Amino acid sequence: MLEVVDVSKTFNPGTVNENPVLKGLSLKLSPGDFVTIIGGNGAGKSTLMNIISGVLFPDHGRVYLGTHDVTYMPEYRRAKFLGRVFQDPMQGTAGDMEVVENLAMASQRGSFRGLNWNLKSRQFAYFQELLASLDLGLENRLHAKVKLLSGGQRQALTLLMASMNQPDLLLLDEHTAALDPKTAQKVMQVTQRVVSADHLTTLMITHNMQQAIQYGNRLIMMDSGKIVLDIAGEDKKELTVEQLLAKFVTASGNALANDRMLLS
């Protein structure tokens, strides 16, 4: 479903600020895989997602989505294969538009022709049903401006929008990190439901080790631009946070440097 082959990326090459961030990284996901990614600050996790989604192009290596070689495909063209949710609840939705307008825009992704659409009652009912499934009371607020929603409601809405067209790959970049613990848990429950309902192939970066163990079928640890640990199946289910920390030290030769991770 996703194949990243020997990808390298250096920022500011040839300057004093030269920063080799990804160093020959390879990763293959099968359909339906739900992979969690953890790693130190600046390990290259978000850069990897930026390369997968076309925000950045790699210096070396290839990226395949299904059978498409998307390595140099512009971001707007591969957007139809991908769903993405960022850490910042403001980023994935249009605050000045209504909840229903945001959903309509997402459902017509790629063919949206402005706000002159005629929302059919069937579609309205479908959106209402989707929102009810979040269990956040949003099914009665279809005409509310998105900027009036809480951060958690907004992230849950972004998640619906990112997944409603059954993307080949769902990318989640610390999408619960800006939320309070209770809301974060709620959004993770929604995430689990959305991912399992459509068997979405998912890549989720998190700084929360418990989350990384609890969710998904495979866990990847990155350090200095490389994958240093890849654990799946029963081995992953039996992991504890302590074991994971110890494995990180063994695999990378360093203590884990991620302030948010160690605080969570």
Ligand SMILES: Nc1ncnc2c1ncn2[C@@H]1O[C@H](COP(=O)(O)OP(=O)(O)OP(=O)(O)O)[C@@H](O)[C@H]1O
């Ligand atoms: N567009 C860019 N231009 C220059 N440097 C960048 C750019 N994006 C990221 N970097 C640098 O690349 C390194 C890796 O950043 P990246 O965001 O991929 O790390 P990360 O693993 O997501 O870390 P964090 O846990 O802090 O989110 C960092 O040193 C960062 O400053």
Ligand SMILES: [Mg+2]
């Ligand atoms: Mg990041």
